[in-house]
Amino acid sequence: xxxxxxxxxxxxxxxxxxxxxxxxxxxxxxxxxxxxxxxxxxxxxxxxxxxxxxxxxxxxxxxxxxxxxxxxxxxxxxxxxxxxxxxxxxxxxxxxxxxxxxxxxxxxxxxxxxxxxxxxxxxxxxxxxxxxxxxxxxxxxxxxxxxxxxxxxxxxxxxxxxxxxxxxxxxxxxxxxxxxxxxxxxxxxxxxxxxxxxxxxxxxxxxxxxxxxxxxxxxxxxxxxxxxxxxxxxxxxxxxxxxxxxxxxxxxxxxxxxxxxxxxxxxxxxxxxxxxxxxxxxxxxxxxxxxxxxxxxxxxxxxxxxxxxxxxxxxxxxxxxxxxxxxxxxxxxxxxxxxxxxxxxxxxxxxxxxxxxxx
Amino acid sequence: xxxxxxxxxxxxxxxxxxxxxxxxxxxxxxxxxxxxxxxxxxxxxxxxxxxxxxxxxxxxxxxxxxxxxxxxxxxxxxxxxxxxxxxxxxxxxxxxxxxxxxxxxxxxxxxxxxxxxxxxxxxxxxxxxxxxxxxxxxxxxxxxxxxxxxxxxxxxxxxxxxxxxxxxxxxxxxxxxxxxxxxxxxxxxxxxxxxxxxxxxxxxxxxxxxxxxxxxxxxxxxxxxxxxxxxxxxxxxxxxxxxxxxxxxxxxxxxxxxxxxxxxxxxxxxxxxxxxxxxxxxxxxxxxxxxxxxxxxxxxxxxxxxxxxxxxxxxxxxxxxxxxxxxxxxxxxxxxxxxxxxxxxxxxxxxxxxxxxxx
Numbered sequence: 001x002x003x004x005x006x007x008x009x010x011x012x013x014x015x016x017x018x019x020x021x022x023x024x025x026x027x028x029x030x031x032x033x034x035x036x037x038x039x040x041x042x043x044x045x046x047x048x049x050x051x052x053x054x055x056x057x058x059x060x061x062x063x064x065x066x067x068x069x070x071x072x073x074x075x076x077x078x079x080x081x082x083x084x085x086x087x088x089x090x091x092x093x094x095x096x097x098x099x100x101x102x103x104x105x106x107x108x109x110x111x112x113x114x115x116x117x118x119x120x121x122x123x124x125x126x127x128x129x130x131x132x133x134x135x136x137x138x139x140x141x142x143x144x145x146x147x148x149x150x151x152x153x154x155x156x157x158x159x160x161x162x163x164x165x166x167x168x169x170x171x172x173x174x175x176x177x178x179x180x181x182x183x184x185x186x187x188x189x190x191x192x193x194x195x196x197x198x199x200x201x202x203x204x205x206x207x208x209x210x211x212x213x214x215x216x217x218x219x220x221x222x223x224x225x226x227x228x229x230x231x232x233x234x235x236x237x238x239x240x241x242x243x244x245x246x247x248x249x250x251x252x253x254x255x256x257x258x259x260x261x262x263x264x265x266x267x268x269x270x271x272x273x274x275x276x277x278x279x280x281x282x283x284x285x286x287x288x289x290x291x292x293x294x295x296x297x298x299x300x301x302x303x304x305x306x307x308x309x310x311x312x313x314x315x316x317x318x319x320x321x322x323x324x325x326x327x328x329x330x331x332x333x334x335x336x337x338x339x340x341x342x343x344x345x346x347x348x349x350x351x352x353x354x355x356x357x358x359x
Numbered sequence: 360x361x362x363x364x365x366x367x368x369x370x371x372x373x374x375x376x377x378x379x380x381x382x383x384x385x386x387x388x389x390x391x392x393x394x395x396x397x398x399x400x401x402x403x404x405x406x407x408x409x410x411x412x413x414x415x416x417x418x419x420x421x422x423x424x425x426x427x428x429x430x431x432x433x434x435x436x437x438x439x440x441x442x443x444x445x446x447x448x449x450x451x452x453x454x455x456x457x458x459x460x461x462x463x464x465x466x467x468x469x470x471x472x473x474x475x476x477x478x479x480x481x482x483x484x485x486x487x488x489x490x491x492x493x494x495x496x497x498x499x500x501x502x503x504x505x506x507x508x509x510x511x512x513x514x515x516x517x518x519x520x521x522x523x524x525x526x527x528x529x530x531x532x533x534x535x536x537x538x539x540x541x542x543x544x545x546x547x548x549x550x551x552x553x554x555x556x557x558x559x560x561x562x563x564x565x566x567x568x569x570x571x572x573x574x575x576x577x578x579x580x581x582x583x584x585x586x587x588x589x590x591x592x593x594x595x596x597x598x599x600x601x602x603x604x605x606x607x608x609x610x611x612x613x614x615x616x617x618x619x620x621x622x623x624x625x626x627x628x629x630x631x632x633x634x635x636x637x638x639x640x641x642x643x644x645x646x647x648x649x650x651x652x653x654x655x656x657x658x659x660x661x662x663x664x665x666x667x668x669x670x671x672x673x674x675x676x677x678x679x680x681x682x683x684x685x686x687x688x689x690x691x692x693x694x695x696x697x698x699x700x701x702x703x704x705x706x707x708x709x710x711x712x713x714x715x716x717x718x
Contacts (some may be wrong), residue, residue, distance in 0.1 A: 005422065038666060060667045061622070063364065080667055081610040083622055084684045085363035101695045104611045104620075107683045132668060133611045137614050168667070251440040252492045254461045261463075261492050263420070263442055267699045271630040306525070306663035307397060307695055308419045308439055309491060324466045325443045336666055341700070343716065355700065357716065 001350030003327045006268045007247045008237055008242035010343040010353065011292050014094040014243040015225050016048060022207065022224055023052035036222025037201065039336045039348065042317060042345065044353035045225070054085065058202070058220040062086045062093070069097050076125050078102060078116060079162065079220060081125065081133050084111040090345035094118035102162060104133040106142060109149040109156070115157035123200065124150075128184040130166035137187035140194075159190050160217055168205035174235045181206040189215055203213040208236035229284050229296075230274050239284075239295045244345070245329040246338060247288060248310060253330045258319045259303065262354035264330060270296045270337035271305060279303075283330040285312055293329040294350060302330060360709030362647075362686045365627045366606045367701040370651050370711065374584050374602040377406060381566065382411035382584055390572035392492040393417050393436060395581025395583055396560065398695045401704065402430045403712035404584070415562070417579040421452070422579060423447045426529040426715045428456050437461060438521065438561060439482065440492050453477035465501060468508040468515070475514035482521040483509075484561065485550065488541040489525035498544035499553075506554065519557035520550050527564035533594045540565040548574055557558060567595035586656075587694035588643050598643075600655045602706070604688040606647060606696060607669060609681055612694060617678045618662065623669040623689060629696035630664060638662075644671060644687040652688045656658050661689060 026033035033053075037046055038060040046057070046068065056075040058254075059065045064087070065076045074097045079253075082090075082106035093099050100121035102111050125134030135143050150158045165184040165283050166181035171177040186205065188199040198217035201207070207221035208231070226244045227237040248264030273280040284295045300318055304311040308331065314322065322328065332338035339345070343358035378394075385392035392412075396405055397419040405416070405427065416435040424435045425448070426545035440463035441449075449471075452458050458464045462468050484493030494502050509517045515676045524543040530536040543565065548559040557576035560566070566580035567590070585603045586596040607623030632639040642661035645652045659677055663670040665713035670691065675682065679686065681693050691697035698704070 004448075005420070005442070055582075061364070080622070081620065083364070083608050083610050085608050085686070089363075105683060107612075108610070111684060129614070131616065132665070132670065133613075192562070212509075220655075249442050249444050251442050251467070253466075254490070257490065261441070262438065266629065266631070266696055270625065271696065272625070273630075307699075311491065324464060327444070327469060335627075336624055337630065 001346060003247045003249070005249060006264045007243050008339065008345050009247050010045070010345040010347050011243050012048070012347050014241060015045070017105065018224050018227065018241060018243060019049055019052050019289045022178045022221065023054065026092065026213060026219055027053065029213040031216045031220040032056070033227070034218045034220050036079065036220050037068060037297040038061070038064060039225055040339060041067070041356040042353050043068070045345070046071065046073070056224065060106060062089045064356060065093055065099070069093060074098060076100070077123070077220070079164070081105070082108050082112065084108050087112045087115045090120065091117045097329040100159060100352060103146060103150070104135070106145050106149065109146060109153065111152035113149065113156060114258050116153070117327050119155050121157050121161050122150055123236045123277055124158070126161050126163040126188060128163045128165050128187045129180070130164060132166055135161070137191060138272070139209070143191070160200055161188055162200045162202065163188055164202040165206050165301040166203060169230070169234060171205060171234050174278070175207045177205045177209045177235055179278070181210050185215060200275065204231060205234050223336060225239050226339070229331050229333045230272070233274055233276065243329050244335050244339065245286060245293050245331055246283070246286070247327050248330055249324045250324050250328060253319070253324060258314060258316060260312045260314055260322055262310040262312060262328060263308060265308040268338070269302070269305060269330065269332055269339055270311065270334060270341050272337050276301070279335070283333055285314070286329040286331055288329045296331065360705060362606045363609070364401050364608060365623045367698065368604050369404070369604050369704040369706050370602050371407070371706050373600060374404070376585050376596050377600060377602060378408055380409050381580065383415065385572060385578055386412065388572040388575070390456055391577040393577045393579050395419070395438065395443050395579050396427060397423060398584055399698060400426070400429070400583040400715040401464060401712050403628045404704070405430065405432070407551070412663045414649045417581065421448045424458070425704060426450055426718065428452060433457060435459070436482070436565045436579070438523070440464070441467050442469065443684070446471050446474045449479065450476045451512060453479050459518060462505060462509070465504050465508060470507060470510065472508065472512035474693070475512070478514050478516060480518045481509055482519050483517070485520050485522045485547060487522045487546045488539070489523060491525055493522070496550060497531070502550070517556065521559045521561065522546055523561040523567050524545055525562060525645070526591070527562050530564060530593050533568045536564045536594055538566045540569050551686060556682070556706060563590060564593050564595045582695060583632065585694040588692045590688050592633055592635065598690070601690050603694050604645060604652050604690055605642070605648070605699065605701070606686050607689055609683050609687060612678070617673060617675060619671045619673055619678065619681055621669040621671060621687060622667060624667040626666055627668070627700055628661070628664060628691055629690065629693060629700050631693040631696050633692050635660070640692070642692060644673070645688040645690055647686060654688065700715050
């Protein structure tokens, strides 16, 4: 494939290895992998998961559930706080597939219980430390109110507790992730014992480092299919497990600052940055090869992004070697957002895979 | 229009006032407004500009040039460093429209001069302080080499110098923007006097505060059609001139932290943030009304974004008033990126306008 403009490249073999490893670990724990498809948002990439025993999926919006239901997935969990304004679309989806929604508060259950025309499953969201959405694990009165409301609702069937331990994104090594995982598991287990309901969890860092999921009915990681620089920094993966790269043409060089400029900006990578050794970086630089790409080149990183420009800080050695007209690889900081910006992938054979945004 | 999910709303009257003001100022200066269409990337929004005498446009990629050429625009300037890998697409475009490219270095002129089959115009990019791309205004040897190469190239016609004074984005009031503008103008004027070539500039902050453009052949701002929170903070506009807002449904409330959670995350707003009073914010909160939206509510802002979630810090008063199931408005930090994420607009009458990404 001849690359002439910013192009998102996907290494199917790496992605399949990531899927296989997670599916194997779940299966060994007698836990179900219900992968989150918000990362790839692609029917073609989604199909790969079927080869590893996956037949239920997780998504983060009603629109995404409609997209994958249209592709034949018939058991979908929307792991985003149920939006009462979308009840009509939920009804239409629940008419044709097994739909599971997430309740993060009592107000929504009250609002939609009487408006449901078709049966839905529901999980109750538990905030185990992410401080984003859901019931605190010790808010027993509210949790019991939610359980009672669901019990009274004719069309809603409670299937368990769910927590996305997003606080794992603050970890910077496997030990710190294990601490988050153990704490989250402890909180959910005490609810499990108290209310005799199954428990489930979601985040990629915890699911990547946990040795088993014996206590969990299901796990719902998403990012692990691709991984990214942020996950490598957290400790979820190694750089050679990252399955996507942005190929970006070099369009200018700045001799004074030893920077190179690529076509590849905020509309391609997203503006997600992470702090590395005190500096915010927006991507790691790799060399593209005939069969994929290498590991990050030392001292080379995306220093700044404008809409279409990427400014790459490179070493003196790389500055001399990289020419205008070359194409370099940039490992994304957050692959979910980069995929969402790009809206399509090309595999190493040059075959296009579409993303929801460009479908 | 009933809003049930994240929706980008556009106020045509505000946008038209922004266009009219810029067109009027350019016309008074006998300078040509060649607006940058990278902000809206919409054929429908682009058509509004024709009512203000605009018949040439600026874009930031070959793909965008193709998109607008397809819509009948026949004089397009690609204000992004010419990418030698795209010469075939440039040739095809130059066959049917008047195409102007931007040269930011000597290497690209050398690479493509012999590959052009159709005539193109060219501007030479001058880096007046943005430290991104282009020749330093005092790099006379290189500038003269570029001029000579263009002169020798059969198919390239030099039409002037161009500078995007991106350093204006560091300004925090009109006075600071004026300083940037005057410095940029001074640098370009000295080149104009030395080489007898027209000069042009681009950035929205400078174009917004400058009282006239008498010395400039053309101006190429883009963001001004919508403006955004960043431009208001820089000093380019007032909040009531901002022409787009993200409508976001409230899906959860957190009593302890006095935060509300909306469906509206990094895939909707982009992850662009700005520092305000020491805190990074990702959007300003407004109330939606029957005929548009209000100005930012004091002490309310988007505190954090994940892929689909927006976490809004609100005052105690607002916390009590905002309910799950409400829809609130978020003024984007950087409207170009939000528009690129959303891929479509709805005007106040509910009529959809498409963006390149969803076309």
